Amino acid sequence: MNSRKKILRLLTALVCIIAVSVSLIGCGSSNTQTAKTTGLSNTLVYAGENTNTINPILDNHSELATVIFSGLMKYDAAGKPIADLAENYTYDDNSLTYTFNLRKGVLWHDGKPFTAEDVVFTYSKLTTDKTLSASILSQFEDITSVQAKDANTVIIKLSKYNAAILDYFTVGILPKHLLEGQDITTTPFNQKPVGTGRYKFVEWDKAGGIITLARNDKYYDKVPNIEKLVYKTVAVESTKALMLESGEADLAWLNANYAKKFRGKDGYKNFDFKTADYRAVSPNFKDSFWTKNKDSLGVLNYAIDKDTIVKSVLNSQGATAYSPIQLNAFGGNKAADIYKYDLNRFAEEMKKLGWVKGSDGVYERNRTKFHFKIQVRDYEEERIDIAKVVAKQLKDAGVNMEIVLVTKFDWKAGYDGFLSGYAAEFDPDATYQQFLSSGSANNMKYSNPAVDNALTKARHTKDANERKALYGEFEVEFAKEPASLLVAYLDGNYVGISGLSGLDTSRVLGHHAVGVMWNIENWTLSKK
Numbered sequence: 001m002n003s004r005k006k007i008l009r010l011l012t013a014l015v016c017i018i019a020v021s022v023s024l025i026g027c028g029s030s031n032t033q034t035a036k037t038t039g040l041s042n043t044l045v046y047a048g049e050n051t052n053t054i055n056p057i058l059d060n061h062s063e064l065a066t067v068i069f070s071g072l073m074k075y076d077a078a079g080k081p082i083a084d085l086a087e088n089y090t091y092d093d094n095s096l097t098y099t100f101n102l103r104k105g106v107l108w109h110d111g112k113p114f115t116a117e118d119v120v121f122t123y124s125k126l127t128t129d130k131t132l133s134a135s136i137l138s139q140f141e142d143i144t145s146v147q148a149k150d151a152n153t154v155i156i157k158l159s160k161y162n163a164a165i166l167d168y169f170t171v172g173i174l175p176k177h178l179l180e181g182q183d184i185t186t187t188p189f190n191q192k193p194v195g196t197g198r199y200k201f202v203e204w205d206k207a208g209g210i211i212t213l214a215r216n217d218k219y220y221d222k223v224p225n226i227e228k229l230v231y232k233t234v235a236v237e238s239t240k241a242l243m244l245e246s247g248e249a250d251l252a253w254l255n256a257n258y259a260k261k262f263r264g265k266d267g268y269k270n271f272d273f274k275t276a277d278y279r280a281v282s283p284n285f286k287d288s289f290w291t292k293n294k295d296s297l298g299v300l301n302y303a304i305d306k307d308t309i310v311k312s313v314l315n316s317q318g319a320t321a322y323s324p325i326q327l328n329a330f331g332g333n334k335a336a337d338i339y340k341y342d343l344n345r346f347a348e349e350m351k352k353l354g355w356v357k358g359s360d361g362v363y364e365r366n367r368t369k370f371h372f373k374i375q376v377r378d379y380e381e382e383r384i385d386i387a388k389v390v391a392k393q394l395k396d397a398g399v400n401m402e403i404v405l406v407t408k409f410d411w412k413a414g415y416d417g418f419l420s421g422y423a424a425e426f427d428p429d430a431t432y433q434q435f436l437s438s439g440s441a442n443n444m445k446y447s448n449p450a451v452d453n454a455l456t457k458a459r460h461t462k463d464a465n466e467r468k469a470l471y472g473e474f475e476v477e478f479a480k481e482p483a484s485l486l487v488a489y490l491d492g493n494y495v496g497i498s499g500l501s502g503l504d505t506s507r508v509l510g511h512h513a514v515g516v517m518w519n520i521e522n523w524t525l526s527k528k
Helices: 002-027 031-038 063-068 116-128 237-246 256-260 288-296 298-303 306-312 343-352 381-397 430-435 449-459 464-480 516-522
Strands: 043-048 073-075 081-083 086-092 097-102 143-150 153-158 199-205 210-215 228-233 251-254 268-273 278-283 318-320 363-365 371-377 400-406 417-422 485-490 492-497
Touching: 043 063, 043 237, 063 199, 063 210, 063 228, 063 516, 081 086, 097 116, 116 143, 116 153, 237 251, 237 256, 237 381, 237 492, 251 256, 256 492, 278 381, 288 298, 298 343, 298 381, 298 485, 306 318, 306 381, 306 485, 343 381, 371 381, 381 400, 381 417, 381 485, 430 449, 449 464
Parallel strands: 043 228, 043 251, 371 400, 371 417
Antiparallel strands: 073 081, 086 097, 097 153, 143 153, 199 210, 210 228, 251 492, 268 492, 278 417, 278 485, 318 485
């Protein structure tokens, strides 16, 4: 009798185990079951970009930096700078002085008080640290001094009027007590950041490519609804789409063709943003080929059917590009749209420049073939597809653009350029650092005196109409002697689960559609 009872108990236990196992297997891939079994009901899992640094000075194209750190200013829905860590500010035109009155009671994520000394420390790094190498340094070159009047007041003086400086006061402030005396570029802080923003850093699983943030319950403004943010560093575009399908991610920026697969699909939402993000073939003007043939870059536009690229590669989610600021309120000068797809015109202009087709069908001049190599990152399908179409169209016209797939851009490897992406989503002065001959972000060493003149004047001009006219001049001069072969602007196609709400698509996003989390404190998440 006792043996029978033991057998029955064992059989009952076995049936229960099997039943639980089947239940888990049957539901394990759904968002609902994932939330219940792992406790992620109020955790947003975001399939983001690769990164190795979280520091607003070094990585200014990062969603993570914008939610961990805060600036004196921040951008509103219209992309205009408004007060953030600064409660308010005044500007004295006679002395070219900004006075920022800081919020009181703001804490760093480690509990230390935020003070004016942190602001002075950050801007001193940006303006006086000669060892610091960062693409944004040109933004702050008009600042002559930064002083703390008291613990809650900062005075910043300029050498001359700068129309865009309020935009640049959005840069994240760094904690003096953690970084004083350290090398900003190499400090371990960049992998364990401490800010004053809406979310605070928890941990970084390098092997798993997972960065975990927690809601900052002591945030000085509206505390976010979503408790945790799990940021997965994902390079391959197809992987992001698979993660959404399998329930491993709740939100991701996808290229247009992957985003299309989710339109109308049960359990998902598409969030379509406009962006200022464009793709271009950017030559390395330090390279000997382009040193000799800089005059022949612009005419290549005649040989590229950009409409076809927008329709096919971008699934019509974008627009053809002719100016780096054409979607900006200060840009869009049609007088700069001087190239139309016209193979006959292309052949005529090439002849004027002294290029002659060889027996192999490739143009040559001064015993040099029109052949150049560009780098394209091997995990960015959209860039690869754009590059392939451009290469095919140029080859048909007699120009050999060779594509070299790389995991990481290598500026020292001797390539002639790369398939680039840039954006000027806020003030058009963002182009100053990139296209000015001495600009801190001018990696390709483009130099054009007429462009330098227009950008410099526009930066220091008060009247909005005069600035717009100057940027119109910039667009025309850029078109005549371009820094890159502009191809297309991309829309920002995000896909999220149906339980994610609150994303505001009214703001224009930046490079790689960065900026989606600008109002994350208003988002809500339901994984029932």
